[in-house]
Amino acid sequence: MLLIVYFLSNISAVEELILILRRIIEELRGETLLPAGVSVPGRITKPVPLLITKVRQILDDEWKLHRNQREDLQRMYTPEGSILIEKLFDVAKQVAQEEADKKCNTPEAKAMHVVKYGNIVCAVGLPGVGKSTLLKMMINCIVVDKSVKPDTQFLFHVSLKKFNPNKKVTLLEFLLYGNLSEWNHSDEENKALVHFLYNNPNVVISIDGWDELYTKQANKRLHECQLDSKQIPEVFVKNLLMGNLLPNAVKFITSRPGQFYELHPDYRQGLVSEVRGMDKPAKKDLTKQICGEANLETVEKYLADRPNLDALCSIPVNCIQIVACLHSSVSSGREINSMTDVFIHTLTNYKASDHVRTNMSEREIGQELVKLAHLAYKGLSERKLVFKQADFEEVGINKQTVDIFLHTYVEKSHHLKMRILEGKKRSYFTHLTSHEFYAALHLMLFMSQEEFRRCMDTFEDPHWEVVTRFLFGICNSTSYEDLKVIFPALMIKDYKEKKNILKSLITHQDQQYSKYVIRSSGWVHEANDAEISQRFQECMPQLIKMDAPTYPTEASDVAFAFNTFTTLHDLDLNLESLDESSAETLLRGLHGSQAKIKRLNIYDVRMTDSTTQALLPHLDVMDKLGLESWSNDMNLNPYMEDISRKIMDRQNKIQIWMDGPAVEHVRPLFQCLDKISKLCLDMKRLSSENNRLLEEAIQRLHSPQDFVLEEIPDQFKDHIKYLFQYTKFWNQYLDY
Numbered sequence: 198m199l200l201i202v203y204f205l206s207n208i209s210a211v212e213e214l215i216l217i218l219r220r221i222i223e224e225l226r227g228e229t230l231l232p233a234g235v236s237v238p239g240r241i242t243k244p245v246p247l248l249i250t251k252v253r254q255i256l257d258d259e260w261k262l263h264r265n266q267r268e269d270l271q272r273m274y275t276p277e278g279s280i281l282i283e284k285l286f287d288v289a290k291q292v293a294q295e296e297a298d299k300k301c302n303t304p305e306a307k308a309m310h311v312v313k314y315g316n317i318v319c320a321v322g323l324p325g326v327g328k329s330t331l332l333k334m335m336i337n338c339i340v341v342d343k344s345v346k347p348d349t350q351f352l353f354h355v356s357l358k359k360f361n362p363n364k365k366v367t368l369l370e371f372l373l374y375g376n377l378s379e380w381n382h383s384d385e386e387n388k389a390l391v392h393f394l395y396n397n398p399n400v401v402i403s404i405d406g407w408d409e410l411y412t413k414q415a416n417k418r419l420h421e422c423q424l425d426s427k428q429i430p431e432v433f434v435k436n437l438l439m440g441n442l443l444p445n446a447v448k449f450i451t452s453r454p455g456q457f458y459e460l461h462p463d464y465r466q467g468l469v470s471e472v473r474g475m476d477k478p479a480k481k482d483l484t485k486q487i488c489g490e491a492n493l494e495t496v497e498k499y500l501a502d503r504p505n506l507d508a509l510c511s512i513p514v515n516c517i518q519i520v521a522c523l524h525s526s527v528s529s530g531r532e533i534n535s536m537t538d539v540f541i542h543t544l545t546n547y548k549a550s551d552h553v554r555t556n557m558s559e560r561e562i563g564q565e566l567v568k569l570a571h572l573a574y575k576g577l578s579e580r581k582l583v584f585k586q587a588d589f590e591e592v593g594i595n596k597q598t599v600d601i602f603l604h605t606y607v608e609k610s611h612h613l614k615m616r617i618l619e620g621k622k623r624s625y626f627t628h629l630t631s632h633e634f635y636a637a638l639h640l641m642l643f644m645s646q647e648e649f650r651r652c653m654d655t656f657e658d659p660h661w662e663v664v665t666r667f668l669f670g671i672c673n674s675t676s677y678e679d680l681k682v683i684f685p686a687l688m689i690k691d692y693k694e695k696k697n698i699l700k701s702l703i704t705h706q707d708q709q710y711s712k713y714v715i716r717s718s719g720w721v722h723e724a725n726d727a728e729i730s731q732r733f734q735e736c737m738p739q740l741i742k743m744d745a746p747t748y749p750t751e752a753s754d755v756a757f758a759f760n761t762f763t764t765l766h767d768l769d770l771n772l773e774s775l776d777e778s779s780a781e782t783l784l785r786g787l788h789g790s791q792a793k794i795k796r797l798n799i800y801d802v803r804m805t806d807s808t809t810q811a812l813l814p815h816l817d818v819m820d821k822l823g824l825e826s827w828s829n830d831m832n833l834n835p836y837m838e839d840i841s842r843k844i845m846d847r848q849n850k851i852q853i854w855m856d857g858p859a860v861e862h863v864r865p866l867f868q869c870l871d872k873i874s875k876l877c878l879d880m881k882r883l884s885s886e887n888n889r890l891l892e893e894a895i896q897r898l899h900s901p902q903d904f905v906l907e908e909i910p911d912q913f914k915d916h917i918k919y920l921f922q923y924t925k926f927w928n929q930y931l932d933y
Contacts, residue, residue, distance in 0.1 A: 289468035313440030317467025325514025407452035411580030455659030508753030537670025573635030637667035718758035756786020784811035798823035
């Protein structure tokens, strides 16, 4: 208490801290929106809206407890609606209150639960989807618009990529990392400041990039730490997320999904939201900002002809790089089909740029890029994402080359970015994806085969998933030939051997089957290579049972991979709670492929004209169709006529399962009962009028004995009976 009084008596120290934080935030807000690897005629002048959804937590114990209960399984990872950025903390408080009502027995315990977790927002999303941008937009809402937490006095921004994950720091060093040179106060004053902040309700802490802080202890519980102790950064992050440190402070943390869900459930508290990229209008807005109104139609036509590439553009960073690349390459005739193609094209342009060629010979450029790739791999291996001059010197990159790379960043938005941290110049790749691309170059082109083979376990680690995808991209023969031009006479000549090592990663696995198929499909899509595709086909069974991918990018991967099949495969697909874009991307992408959808269960997917039109062609060959809804309105009413007409035109009969509120729109099916062999209905949802019309339709059948009507039992009253009928209908188990 005396420390706090002492600190408060020194008002200038409080004002000094506020000024430092204000300067840091202004610098952050002023950073360019354009990421690595792009040189475009226009500039992005304003951010586009991002889609944000609420995601129900995955709780490990709960998963084990309810894994045989289909409804609870379905809700384990379900995007729910959309959230405005200004409402994120309102939703967080609401979520905490709902949890408190379930978990806490006393008013005091409920109030404490809301205090600890009602001010925490976790934002997960795919690489480049806009998590850091969302964080900056949140900061803008706090600082400029005052639409979020208008009483904020102390706004700390913590970028986890700057930390050595194994180095212990104080809490104040953690909060002010890289800016302590401006804070010249004694240990006593620092302790007083931390105690002052402890119960202050006007503190906001934004933590960017949990996935960039490499740790192997994510799934383990750590001890509670003291305010005045020194800890590794991971300990502070976990204690902040548990509400043990600065319980009244608002916390906002971003991460890629894979690394976030490695965290022990105790540290996944508060609101878990998901950044899902851009919708079509936002994507068009961003495309126009990059390529200009005059070139918009040309670029959009190119993307329309390449739906797998177009799906990648739902992610802002991908959109920026792809559109800029297309804008400069359409006339060259170079095919752009993957992110590897995009980065190689950009690297080729970089090497040929006037600035680089003026300062370095072609051979020197290749040699220095080899060193840069080595630095990228070394940094990723050691989880060092911010580099000092000594790091460049260690791999042999001289100061002149660093200056060239940095100058080119200013001119061309390429390679490296520089900031002044603690009075010293430090550099980092302008986006983690760029860093991962260069690390993949080192692995595939310059690492010995023996060492490469020893890295195989690394390739499936969540922290290396993007690197591994780029490795498969380099397996494409055209990509490899392009890289030989960039790195003449410097590459290790074991490309084929490494390609075979990567092919061995594609195997048939029974566990986490859907996840495996989706991940392997991404490798196939990025490689766009006949040998890789053939290996994928050989590992796939005749009947592929899987949950449909959640994201449009993953849906495009699966569609691309399945379109490489040269023999017929049957699909048993579960479209569960997908957004419109993902469902449409998958259904349109699979039409005309050798992968025929034989069984399709559509669960809580909102049907629109585009998704229905994408579905209809598949009804020609489908054996079973499920239309189910519980929490969401499927919006079936306008489209059941179209679905029924399509079923009426079938050669063979189909089995249909309709459950939940979807049954309220069943009436159009009555006209095509001759083409339905079995109809399973949730009869309690059937109105008396529809029940009468169904009975009349059955009486009119030419062969009533060939039609079966089954009532679906109430799963809440008799869950075992419901589950038995459901399993029997689909002839499959629920643990894909």
